Structures are given as C-alpha cells and as structure tokens.
Amino acid sequence: MTRQALILIGAGGHGKVVAEAAAATGRYRVAAFADDKYEQEKVEGGILRVPVADVQRLLGRLDDVQLILAVGNNVVRRRLEARLGLSADWYATVVHPSAVISKSATIGRGTVVLAGAILNADAVVGRHAIVNTKAVVEHDCAVGDYTHVSPAAALAGGVTLEAGAQVGIGACVLPGLTVGAWSTLGAGATAIRDVPAGCTAVGVPASHIRYRNAHQDHLLQVE
Ligand SMILES: CC(C)(COP(=O)(O)OP(=O)(O)OC[C@H]1O[C@@H](n2cnc3c(N)ncnc32)[C@H](O)[C@@H]1OP(=O)(O)O)[C@@H](O)C(=O)NCCC(=O)NCCS
Incomplete structure (x- = not known):
C-alpha cells in the first residue's frame, strides 16, 4: 500500500x-x-x-x-491554522493503532488520538484536537475544536470540553460537566463543577484561580 x-x-x-x-x-x-x-x-x-x-x-x-x-499549545494550533489558511480537507486525522475507538465515536480533521487513548460510545471530538496518550473520553462527551485532553486525563460520560480547553495530565472531569472555552484544568485536578470559559482551575476538588487576561484574548483574534 x-x-x-x-x-x-x-x-x-x-x-x-x-x-x-x-x-x-x-x-x-x-x-x-x-x-x-x-x-x-x-x-x-x-x-x-x-x-x-x-x-x-x-x-x-x-x-x-x-x-x-x-x-501542543491550543492557541498556537488555532493561530497556525489561520496563518496557513488551508481548507479542512488538507488535514489528516491520526489515530494510533493502540487507541480504542468506539464505532459510534466521531473524530474531526486535524485531530490526533495517541497511544492507548480510549473514545467511548457516541463521543464526538472536533477539529485540531489532541486526545493524548492514555486519555479517556467517555460515552457522549463533546470535545471541541483545538482542545487538548492531556496524557492519562479522564472525561466522564457526557462531559463537554468547549473550544480550546485543556484538561491537564492526570486530571478528571465528573459526569455531565462543562469545561469552558480556552480554560485550563491543571495537572491532577478533579473538576466537580463546571469550569467557566477562560478560567484556570487547579486542585482536588478544583478551584478557580485565574481568568484569561486581555493579552490572551488578543492572541485568540485570528480572523
Ligand atoms: C494549572 C497550570 C496551567 C498553572 O500554570 P501557571 O499559570 O504557570 O500557574 P503557576 O505555576 O504560577 O501556579 C499558580 C498557583 O497554582 C498552583 N498550581 C499550579 N498548578 C497546579 C496543579 N496542577 N495542581 C495544584 N496546584 C497547582 C501553584 O502552586 C500556584 O499556587 P500559589 O499561588 O499558591 O503559589 C499548570 O500548573 C498546569 O497544571 N498545567 C497543565 C500542564 C499539563 O498537563 N500539560 C500536559 C502536557 S502533555
């Protein structure tokens, strides 16, 4: 071949x-x-x-x-996509052969699913996302464009990751919660309530420590 x-x-x-x-x-x-x-x-x-x-x-x-x-940086991927200005069909989707992908899961263009990751039933992953090594995306999750589910992070059933959100290495999100756009859940954290857009949350249970500033907002302006 x-x-x-x-x-x-x-x-x-x-x-x-x-x-x-x-x-x-x-x-x-x-x-x-x-x-x-x-x-x-x-x-x-x-x-x-x-x-x-x-x-x-x-x-x-x-x-x-x-x-x-x-x-790996979500903002940088988004900016690179805008800089290159190529249509979606130029982008591949790479799934490591050791990843376990439900037949009912869908994965967008430009997304990578790395070794040992699991996407369960009806999970939807958008474009230019990273489902990193051994990450778990449970049933019915909606993982947005430019997101990053870091190594060994776990999203329980029905979690929504909005565009650009990152769930840090080893972090967990409880069922049905939303991690807002361009927010970060720190390494090892457990989200037990929604994480608002642009927020950094750390710890177990996760507390909100910071919000995106004007400079970071500016970096997201790609149009
Ligand atoms: C949450 C995170 C984004 C914060 O980074 P930062 O903005 O540089 O923040 P700082 O390092 O200045 O830390 C701010 C505070 O949060 C605490 N903190 C940072 N990360 C933490 C974490 N994961 N868990 C608990 N507390 C954390 C720091 O101790 C500090 O506390 P203090 O103000 O009492 O001193 C970062 O620490 C993190 O966890 N990133 C995830 C990285 C990752 O998983 N990458 C995957 C690569 S494949």
Whole structure:
C-alpha cells in the first residue's frame, strides 16, 4: 500500500509523538516537518525540514499530501491554522493503532488520538484536537475544536470540553460537566463543577484561580 505523505507543522516534542503515531498507522509517511525554528530548507534524519512560511510551496511539490498541526499549545494550533489558511480537507486525522475507538465515536480533521487513548460510545471530538496518550473520553462527551485532553486525563460520560480547553495530565472531569472555552484544568485536578470559559482551575476538588487576561484574548483574534 502506498503511504500518504504527511507534513507535520511543529517539530518539538509533540511533533515527534505525532510522527511516531502516524508512522505506526502504516497509512502515512512523514514527508516533512515545518517549524519556525528552521531558517531554510534542509534534510535531517532523512526528513525534510522547512520554515512554516515555505509550506504552501511544499504543497505544490508533493502529491497526495496532508497536514497535521503538531503543536501542543491550543492557541498556537488555532493561530497556525489561520496563518496557513488551508481548507479542512488538507488535514489528516491520526489515530494510533493502540487507541480504542468506539464505532459510534466521531473524530474531526486535524485531530490526533495517541497511544492507548480510549473514545467511548457516541463521543464526538472536533477539529485540531489532541486526545493524548492514555486519555479517556467517555460515552457522549463533546470535545471541541483545538482542545487538548492531556496524557492519562479522564472525561466522564457526557462531559463537554468547549473550544480550546485543556484538561491537564492526570486530571478528571465528573459526569455531565462543562469545561469552558480556552480554560485550563491543571495537572491532577478533579473538576466537580463546571469550569467557566477562560478560567484556570487547579486542585482536588478544583478551584478557580485565574481568568484569561486581555493579552490572551488578543492572541485568540485570528480572523
Ligand atoms: C494549572 C497550570 C496551567 C498553572 O500554570 P501557571 O499559570 O504557570 O500557574 P503557576 O505555576 O504560577 O501556579 C499558580 C498557583 O497554582 C498552583 N498550581 C499550579 N498548578 C497546579 C496543579 N496542577 N495542581 C495544584 N496546584 C497547582 C501553584 O502552586 C500556584 O499556587 P500559589 O499561588 O499558591 O503559589 C499548570 O500548573 C498546569 O497544571 N498545567 C497543565 C500542564 C499539563 O498537563 N500539560 C500536559 C502536557 S502533555
């Protein structure tokens, strides 16, 4: 089987993990990493490395290619998507073969589901989301665009993660709760009530310690 070429935008730690997950599917070959840390095109470890500004040109050179925004930061993924200005069908969906995905779950374009993660019945995951290593997304959860369910985090049944929300490593959200847009539930926290939009919540049970400021709001303006 011919493997589809994949360009990963982001050559950091998360990019490496996505590259390995993509290769493990047997469906993709990582053709290039694009990252602003590269000043010019080069080949390293047998893989092309280009500045993000060169991605459009690269798309013209490669046949049958798709992309993943392989950066862990939710705001940065959203900004990269706006910067590249590509339609949704340019983006792949990568699911590590060891992930367990219910037949009734749906996963959007640009999203990665990493090793050992579980998506249970009727879970819906949006675009450019990360369901990280060993994360659990229980039945009927609605996980929005640009979200990140960190390693070993668990969303109980019917949880809503609004766009851009992050649930930190090992954190839990009790059934039916909402974690608001661009909020962060800290590592190891347990949310026992809704987390408002733009809020950082930590601890067990989680308490709200901070709200998004004007500078962070500005970073979200991509249109
Ligand atoms: C919650 C979090 C976002 C806060 O980061 P921050 O904005 O830099 O905040 P600070 O480190 O200044 O901490 C603010 C306060 O919260 C406390 N705190 C921070 N994270 C905490 C956590 N996970 N649990 C309990 N308390 C925490 C700090 O001790 C500090 O308390 P203090 O004001 O009494 O000193 C961060 O600590 C966190 O947990 N991020 C999740 C990271 C993660 O899971 N990444 C996954 C990568 S794959």
